[in-house]
Amino acid sequence: MYKFLIFLFFPILMFSQQQKIDGTVVNMQNEKLPLVSIEVYNSQNALIKKIMTNEEGAFTLEGISEKEVKLVVKDLEYAQFEKKLDLDKQDKILQIVLKKDIKEIQEVVMTKQKPVVKRKIDRLEFNVENSNISSLNAWEILKKTPGVTSGNDVLAIKGSQSILVTINDKKVMLTGDELKNLLENTQGDEIKSVEVITNPPAKYEASGSAVLNIVMKKNKIEGYRGIISSKYVQSQYAKGVAGISQYYKKDKLSLMASYYLGSGTYYREGTDHVNYIEDQTEWVSIMNRKDRNKSQNSLNFNMEYEIDSLTNVSLNYSGFFSPKSFGTYSVPTLIYNSQNVVESDYFTINDHQSRSINNSLSFLVDRKLSKKK
Incomplete structure (x- = not known):
C-alpha cells in the first residue's frame, strides 16, 4: 500500500519540484521592456535570486524552493514595482506593468536633455553626458550601466562574462586587470554614452560575445x-x-x-x-x-x-x-x-x-x- 501511494503521488511531487513560472515586463503602452532587473526575496526579506528580462521582455522563475516570495522590479525609466507571489498558486503567465516615475515638484524648469536610457533596435544606450555619474571613471560607469552586473571585478551581461569592450567602435586589445586599469584611468567627463549590444553586428567581430561600446564626446x-x-x-x-x-x-x-x-x-x-x-x-x-x-x-x-x-x-x-x-x-x-x-x-x-x-x-x-x- 505504501509503495502504491508513492507511485500515485510521484507525478505530483515531480511537478512541484520542476515548477517554473514565466512572465513578461511591459509598460503602460504594452511595450515589452528588455534588460529590466528582477530581484527575488524570501519571507525574511533576504535576496535569493536576481535575473534580467530578455530582448522580448520575458523572464522565467525557477529553482526556487520557497513557497512565498517578493518580486522587486527596477528600471531607471520607471517607478519601482513590488509584488508578493505565492508560487504554488501562480498557474498562468505573470505580467508586470511598470509605470513612469512621476514626482510632484513645486517649480518646473524646462531644459532639453537626452533620456538617461534609450532602447534601440539592437542595443541599449546609456547616456552618461550631463548625468550625475559623469564624475566617476569609466570602470565605475560600466558597473552602473543598466543590463551590466559585476562580481569579483568581472563584468557580465545577462549572466555571461563573454564581453568585448570597444571605445568608439574600436576594439580594446586588453583583458582582465589591464583592461580594468585602463578604464579606471579613463575619466567619465570625457564619455558621452555607453552602448550595451547583446546581439552585435558583424563589424564588431565579437564571435558571439556581447559588446560594451564606450562613446567618447566630440x-x-x-x-x-x-x-x-x-x-x-x-x-x-x-x-x-x-x-x-x-x-x-x-x-x-x-x-x-x-x-x-x-x-x-x-x-x-x-x-x-x-x-x-x-x-x-x-x-x-x-x-x-x-x-x-x-x-x-x-x-x-x-x-x-x-x-x-x-x-x-x-x-x-x-x-x-x-x-x-x-x-x-x-x-x-x-x-x-x-x-x-x-x-x-x-x-x-x-x-x-x-x-x-x-x-x-x-x-x-x-x-x-x-x-x-
Missing part, C-alpha cells in the same frame, strides 16, 4: 578649450589620477587630445567555490591581490575633418602604458568534507612583476549616400 564648440583635472581616492589604500584634456575646433577641423597619469595601490579580493561530486567535498579559496603601480599612462587623440557635407575622415589613436606593476597574491584555501566540516587547509603566496604597452591606431572615411532631410 568637440562641438568653436575655438580652443583645455581642462586640467585631478582626483584622489582614499579607501583601504590611496590612489590618485591627474590629467589634461585639450580641445580645438575651427570650421571643418576638430581636434581632441588627453593624457592621464594614475598611481596607487590596488587591492582586490575574490572567493572561489569548487565542489567535487565524487567525494562531496568543497574547496573554498579566497584570493587577495595587492598591486602597486606608480605609473599608469593613458593617452587619447582624435582628429576629424569634414571634406564636404557627405564625407568625413577621422584619425584615432589610444594608448596605455604601464612600465612596471608589482605585487603579491595570497590565497588561503579551506577544504570541507561532506559534513561541511573543515578537514584540511593550505596557503599559497606568490609575487609578480608585469608591464603593459597597448597601442591602437585607426583611420576612417565616412561617406554618406545622401543628405538627411
Whole structure:
C-alpha cells in the first residue's frame, strides 16, 4: 500500500519540484521592456535570486524552493514595482506593468536633455553626458550601466562574462586587470554614452560575445578649450589620477587630445567555490591581490575633418602604458568534507612583476549616400 501511494503521488511531487513560472515586463503602452532587473526575496526579506528580462521582455522563475516570495522590479525609466507571489498558486503567465516615475515638484524648469536610457533596435544606450555619474571613471560607469552586473571585478551581461569592450567602435586589445586599469584611468567627463549590444553586428567581430561600446564626446564648440583635472581616492589604500584634456575646433577641423597619469595601490579580493561530486567535498579559496603601480599612462587623440557635407575622415589613436606593476597574491584555501566540516587547509603566496604597452591606431572615411532631410 505504501509503495502504491508513492507511485500515485510521484507525478505530483515531480511537478512541484520542476515548477517554473514565466512572465513578461511591459509598460503602460504594452511595450515589452528588455534588460529590466528582477530581484527575488524570501519571507525574511533576504535576496535569493536576481535575473534580467530578455530582448522580448520575458523572464522565467525557477529553482526556487520557497513557497512565498517578493518580486522587486527596477528600471531607471520607471517607478519601482513590488509584488508578493505565492508560487504554488501562480498557474498562468505573470505580467508586470511598470509605470513612469512621476514626482510632484513645486517649480518646473524646462531644459532639453537626452533620456538617461534609450532602447534601440539592437542595443541599449546609456547616456552618461550631463548625468550625475559623469564624475566617476569609466570602470565605475560600466558597473552602473543598466543590463551590466559585476562580481569579483568581472563584468557580465545577462549572466555571461563573454564581453568585448570597444571605445568608439574600436576594439580594446586588453583583458582582465589591464583592461580594468585602463578604464579606471579613463575619466567619465570625457564619455558621452555607453552602448550595451547583446546581439552585435558583424563589424564588431565579437564571435558571439556581447559588446560594451564606450562613446567618447566630440568637440562641438568653436575655438580652443583645455581642462586640467585631478582626483584622489582614499579607501583601504590611496590612489590618485591627474590629467589634461585639450580641445580645438575651427570650421571643418576638430581636434581632441588627453593624457592621464594614475598611481596607487590596488587591492582586490575574490572567493572561489569548487565542489567535487565524487567525494562531496568543497574547496573554498579566497584570493587577495595587492598591486602597486606608480605609473599608469593613458593617452587619447582624435582628429576629424569634414571634406564636404557627405564625407568625413577621422584619425584615432589610444594608448596605455604601464612600465612596471608589482605585487603579491595570497590565497588561503579551506577544504570541507561532506559534513561541511573543515578537514584540511593550505596557503599559497606568490609575487609578480608585469608591464603593459597597448597601442591602437585607426583611420576612417565616412561617406554618406545622401543628405538627411
